[in-house]
Amino acid sequence: MREKATTLYIGPQHPGITGNMMVKVQVEGDTIVKARTEVGYLHRAFEKLQESRNWLQSFTLLCRFCVPEPDPVEESYARAVELLEGREVPERAKYIRVLMLELARMASYMLWYGGQNGSLGLYTMGQWSVGDRNYILDLFEELTGGRVYHMYIWPGGVRRDLPDGFADKVLRTMDYLEKRLKDYDDLMFENTIFQKRTQGVGIISKEKAVEWGVVGPVLRGCGIKSDIRIDDPYEVYDKLDFIVPTQEGGDIWARALVRRQEIRQSIRIIRQVIEKMPSGEFYNRIPNPHKWTLPKGDAYARTEATRGEVGMYIVSDGSTHPRRTHFRGAAYVHGITLLEDLLIGENVADISAIMNSLGTCPPEIER
Amino acid sequence: MSFFDLNGTLKPLTALKQFGKKPHTISYPKESKEAADRYRGLHFNDLDECIGCGNCSTICQNAAIDMIHIEGHDGKKGDSGLRPRVDNGRCCWCALCVEVCPTGSLSLTKDYLYVSEDPDSFLWTPGKDNPEGKEQISFFSTEETSLNVLDRVPMPELEGKERVKSFAEVVLGYNEAEARAEASRCISCGLCTEVCPEHMHIPEYINAIAAGNDADAVRIIYDNNPLPEMCGKVCTRRCEDVCAIASRGEALAIRWLKRYATETAVTADITREIVNPEIREANGKTVGIIGAGPSGLTAAYYLALRGYDVTIYESSAKAGGATMYGIPKYRLPIESLDKQIDYIKSIGVKINFNTKVGKDISFKEIYNKFDAVFMGVGFPDAWSLGVDGEDAKGSMQAFRYLYMINSGDKVDIGDKVIVVGGGNVAIDAARVSRRFGADVTILYRRRVEDMPADWEEIEGAEDEGVHIIPQGIPIKVHKDENGHVKSVEYLKAEMVPDPKGGRPKPVAIEGSNTIIEATAVMAAIGQMGDYSFLEKEFEDKIKIERGRFIVNEKQQTGDPKVFAGGDAVNRTADAISAIADGFRACKAIDEMLSA
Known part of the structure; x- marks a missing residue:
């Protein structure tokens, strides 16, 4: 006898959801038969707002596209503007940007550690990783003046140079975090509960991943090697030595392993950046922001974030303000279309774990 | 995989080794975390340094800053008397306001804690409401990081040696690219408009030039000035004295920009066509x-x-x-x-x-x-020096001299001219005399920095070889046997500070008499009606x-x-x-x- 379907509303205020969005699921017993995402709780019309702000002013909106990892958005906007204007960026600034992006990647993944484990009831992990993430936030604070919203990467370079002794501090923090990763492994990847709850859950096939436009660690967790940093290198990634880890399986476990390996790669990149960073200018000063015009035309710059490819498309009519901007966010694909499909047939208890594994970011979906 | 996995069950228990370790959190409020040296916390504003230009308010896209009047800062030239007030309920601490502040008075501090139930109390006037913030300044701008463009586009000019050969215009004028670049430095604060006697619409026409709309600029200029090209060349430009950008850099070349715009209308007819004024019946x-x-x-x-x-x-x-x-x-x-x-x-x-x-x-x-x-x-009419021998031949009023030269008359000045005075008329008479090949000396009672003449005129005169003797008070004009000027005698002066706080006064030093030869003496110490x-x-x-x-x-x-x-x-x-x-x-x- 078929069980009667029940409708459940997960979110918008739910500890297992990655932000303010809702998933409306129909379950038969424990099994999901239908899932609908509902967004709209965080819409702030950032893209439209940018049209009423001059080319510089909108950079304070950018970091708010996705709270856990604001820097790739800042970077893609800055680079799009630079592409359109033909503005040179000093080499040192490019290295500092990569440093920022990789620190941001680590900070974001450490928050994900907390979320992924929390969704499975493993709360100690979150306390550790979020605590350790604060050491990265300390670095951000020292470099940019802000812990979470940095507003640091802007057209022409970065806002301030590294403070004295900063490089050593970064290296010390990297050494510490590298050691901690071993502790994390014991607590998480070696943990039977984690293994059993993630292996074979939320499987995305290779074909589907490509068909649906999945990107980032989610795609790499399907065994497909794809990373903007390698495929379309920006800043100075082409001068750095690192690998793009992939994992077969397409389940939560595979995605988690990819992320864990990427943290190691980030540490590797940061050490190289500190070693290779040239001295010199950190900022190619823009003109007076009130009267700064960009030539007519459009530009798109894409950046590899922890959610996957994010990109900023800007259109200029030659004036002091953007005519139109559009943000390509990975979270839209992962968090809406993919999630709705992926949940079907899964256990209702795994909704949160699957959402966390996809890197859905509701503020970015809606922006 | 068996249901029971020994390794996977025991490994997480290694977390127990963390027991007894020092926590990496701090126990607030017993301890508090000191912010980083660059922290972007609550605002501080140096009220004396601030000129109330409002650029912070303009750049703020959160509408978190408004400009309010506070006591004790009005009446100064180039100071609007207004100061920024920050709504800390709206501020996102991006510090764009700091980056665009032309004086550098606005900064952010390490202070980041403020708790109140009263929403109105989140409106602060930085500097006034948190004077202690001065000790905690953390995020500030310097000339290197400032988003103001501090350097003026240089004005092409004739070389000093070339200039004295003729009466050709010294200043050559900006070309289009130079004018656009210079105009784009403006932050449209309007302090200039306030101080301009005619309150010309300066930010508006500069905006038009920056945007490439020269005709608009001309129309805006003619709105309240029918002789703008003249002003664009010779105005005393008090607007530039108060330009906000000049706090750290070089003032906008407001005068040269007006000159550029009006010169795009090359004839009276074209001016008429561009301005297209509405003439009432x-x-x-x-x-x-x-x-x-x-x-x-x-x-x-x-x-x-x-x-x-x-x-x-x-x-x-x-x-x-x-x-x-x-x-x-x-x-x-x-x-x-x-x-x-x-x-x-x-x-x-x-x-x-x-x-x-x-x-x-x-x-x-x-x-x-x-x-x-x-x-x-x-x-x-002009003031005379009131010294002995002023009636000598070759002793004249600089103002009359300029009148005659400009009327096309010839004036015999010989080869050694002494001009007495430090205003624009003195400099003009000196530079004109240089163009007739004379050696020119300006004798001025006070120091060069006290000269009321335009600094660019003084520099121009020096470039053209005019010699300036500061702190010299003429006491006598000596005549030769024909009753012609032979020399000028003057006393050196020392500057005595004014006890009332005014500018220092020149006081003649007894016995410091000096005589310099001259073929003409020109008095340029003022005119009268x-x-x-x-x-x-x-x-x-x-x-x-x-x-x-x-x-x-x-x-x-x-x-x-x-x-x-x-x-x-x-x-x-x-x-x-x-x-x-x-x-x-x-x-x-x-x-x-x-x-």
């Missing part, structure tokens, strides 16, 4: 104007636009007043002035040249003939005090029908003040006659 009322100087021309132009029948009486052969006869042609070429005057005439202004009021026509006749009278008579054209009956009504007409805020004299402006009224004695007078008088006359 003749209203049958008449206005007589004495003097075709800047104030008279301004009143005439705007009255003519308003439908009045305007007639100017000018004693000289050309219009322009002191700008025609006082300013040397290398600063203001005659073609430029003619173009502007032709344009004014094209509106319907009639000018009777070579008609001296009091001689060729009486003031009374004018008074009776017109519905209103405006006097822009200027200061035609000549009001002999006024009949007795008017002199009583139209009050004159300390050599100037007394007027009300509408430029109206003691006789309600008679208005006055220009040097004969205001102490600033510059063209832009005269233009402002003329414009005010026009509005007052219009108001009076259309009532």
Whole structure:
């Protein structure tokens, strides 16, 4: 006898959801038969707002596209503007940007550690990783003046140079975090509960991943090697030595392993950046922001974030303000279309774990 | 995989080894975390350094900053008297306000904690409400990080050696790219407009130039100045003294930008075409104007636009007043002035040249003939030095000398000229004399930095080889046997501070007599008015005090029908003040006659 379907509303205020969005699921017993995402709780019309702000002013909106990892958005906007204007960026600034992006990647993944484990009831992990993430936030604070919203990467370079002794501090923090990763492994990847709850859950096939436009660690967790940093290198990634880890399986476990390996790669990149960073200018000063015009035309710059490819498309009519901007966010694909499909047939208890594994970011979906 | 996995069950228990370790959190509020040296916390503003330009408020996209009036900071030139107030409920601490602050007075501090139940208390005036913030400044801007463009686009000029060969214009003018670049430095704070006697719409026309709309710029400029090209070349530009960008860098070249815009209208006809002024239908009322100087021309132009029948009486052969006869042609070429005057005439202004009021026509006749009278008579006479031997041949008034040269007359100055004074007239006379091949020395009572002349003029004079002797007080002009100037004797002066806080005074040092040879001496220590054209009956009504007409805020004299402006009224004695007078008088006359 078929069980009667029940409708459940997960979110918008739910500890297992990655932000303010809702998933409306129909379950038969424990099994999901239908899932609908509902967004709209965080819409702030950032893209439209940018049209009423001059080319510089909108950079304070950018970091708010996705709270856990604001820097790739800042970077893609800055680079799009630079592409359109033909503005040179000093080499040192490019290295500092990569440093920022990789620190941001680590900070974001450490928050994900907390979320992924929390969704499975493993709360100690979150306390550790979020605590350790604060050491990265300390670095951000020292470099940019802000812990979470940095507003640091802007057209022409970065806002301030590294403070004295900063490089050593970064290296010390990297050494510490590298050691901690071993502790994390014991607590998480070696943990039977984690293994059993993630292996074979939320499987995305290779074909589907490509068909649906999945990107980032989610795609790499399907065994497909794809990373903007390698495929379309920006800043100075082409001068750095690192690998793009992939994992077969397409389940939560595979995605988690990819992320864990990427943290190691980030540490590797940061050490190289500190070693290779040239001295010199950190900022190619823009003109007076009130009267700064960009030539007519459009530009798109894409950046590899922890959610996957994010990109900023800007259109200029030659004036002091953007005519139109559009943000390509990975979270839209992962968090809406993919999630709705992926949940079907899964256990209702795994909704949160699957959402966390996809890197859905509701503020970015809606922006 | 078996259901029970020993390794996977025991491994997580290794977390227990963390027990007893020092936590990496702090126990707030017993301990608190000190913010980083660059932390972007609550604002602090150095109220004395701030000039109230409002650029912080303009750049803030959260509308978190408004400018409010606070006590004790008004009345200063170039200070709006306003100070930023931050709504900490709206602020996102991006510190763009800090990056664009032209003075660097605004900064962010390490202070980040503020708790209150009262939402209104989140409105702070940084600096006033948190004076202790000065000790905690963490995020600030420097000249390197400032988002203001501090360096001015250099103005191309003739070389000093080339200049003295002719009366060719020294300043060559910006080209289009240079003008756009210079205009784009402006932050549109409007402090300049406030201090401009005529309150020209400076940010607006600079905006137009920056955006590539030169014709718009010309129209905006002509809105309240009919002689803008003259101003664009020789204005005393008090606007630039207060330019916010000058707090850390070089002031916007406001004067050169006006010059650039107006020069794009190369003829009077093109000016007319661009400005395309609305001329009202003749209203049958008449206005007589004495003097075709800047104030008279301004009143005439705007009255003519308003439908009045305007007639100017000018004693000289050309219009322009002191700008025609006082300013040397290398600063203001005659073609430029003619173009502007032709344009004014094209509106319907009639000018009777070579008609001296009091001689060729009486003031009374004018008074009776017109519905209103405006006097822009200027200061035609000059002060003498009041020293022995000043009556020698070759001793002259610099102002008269410039008049004669500008009229095309020849003046014998020999090869050693001494100019006494430190104003623009002194510099002009010196630089003109250099162009006739003379060795020129300027003798000035005070220090070079005290000279009232435009600093660019002083630099220009020095570039052209003019020698300046500061702190020298002339006491005698020696004559040779023919009664001609032979030398000038002067005393050196020391600067004595003024106990009242005024500028230091020069006091002659006894026995420091020095004699320098000269073939001509020019006094340039000031001019005065000549009001002999006024009949007795008017002199009583139209009050004159300390050599100037007394007027009300509408430029109206003691006789309600008679208005006055220009040097004969205001102490600033510059063209832009005269233009402002003329414009005010026009509005007052219009108001009076259309009532």
